[in-house]
Amino acid sequence: LAKTTQPISMDSYEGQEVNITCSHNNIATNDYITWYQQFPSQGPRFIIQGYKTKVTNEVASLFIPADRKSSTLSLPRVSLSDTAVYYCLVGTPGTGGFKTIFGAGTRLFVKA
């Protein structure tokens, strides 16, 4: 399983765009990149998943360069409620799913 490296923490202000970059130099050919959000006292919540190029959904965008050794989660116009820990994970979906190993995550603080 590929190891991931993220910044430990980031600060932002309401209304700003936040970009969190994750390094995964040893990503395997079949690995997907997935980002989760976790609030205190809750389980992690799936945000977005991608394999290459760009993926966008209603809450975020995920940018993956051609070499796939890194990825960037982009949160547009954050609000106070986006203060949470964000985890970048890399893994290979298998039959029925795949095992996920969590790294340290990035603590995002959104200020008013």
Place this chain on the structure above:
Amino acid sequence: SAVISQKPSRDICQRGTSLTIQCQVDSQVTMMFWYRQQPGQSLTLIATANQGSEATYESGFVIDKFPISRPNLTFSTLTVSNMSPEDSSIYLCSVSTGTQYFGPGTRLLVL
């Protein structure tokens, strides 16, 4: 997606006792996972539970301490045995359908 519930949501236990945590998912899934999250820390995988086979434990976790049952494709239990204060943590159930989903967790305090 998958909706996961866990029971109990929290508990306070005495050292030396055992607690069984239940995990129920709203659809049939092959793979279920149990994680532990200590205060302020990331998640640590305890074991993978597939229906019809014994659970596979990660390094540092053993079956005698964390026995797991997986009687069918929608249910699993994790028992924390012979508890000590070091077992105080949040225990999370997770399932994978290609995307991984997590339950709300069980907050355990051992006195």
